[in-house]
Amino acid sequence: MTNWLDQVAWDDNGLVPVIAQDAETNTVLMMAWMNQEALRLTVEQQRAVYWSRSRQKLWFKGEESGNVQKLKSIHLDCDHDVILLKVEQIGGVACHTGRQHCFFRKLENDEWVITESVLKDPATMYKKS
Secondary structure: OOOHHHHOOOOOOOEEEEEEEEEOOEEEEEEEEEHHHHHHHHHHEEEEEEEOOOOOOOEEOOOOOOEEEEEEEEOOOOOEEEEOEEEEEEHHHHOOOOOOOOOOEEEEOEEEEEEEOOOOOOOOOOOOO
């Protein structure tokens, strides 16, 4: 029997794009990346764990901000190369900018317009290094 992790079409860097969607409202919250360990931990811990390409390490969503994503279900697309997580977004904020989701800019008349308000000041969510 094939391991379920082996059925994912990982890219050349061993990553797969992941879309996080609110399980209740269907709002697309964010897009991130996972490696095999992140996906395995997500399933084991029933919370979103991503791979931070900028920090080159596992990123347990909410580890600093408290805005954890509890896993409700996980889906693999038809080409096996995109993961969809349906989650419960704890705290109502998924974006590091303090907004509900990361897709808060909309193209209008050739300009990116901010369409979502900040719900929580990022300075209160993240400690300074």
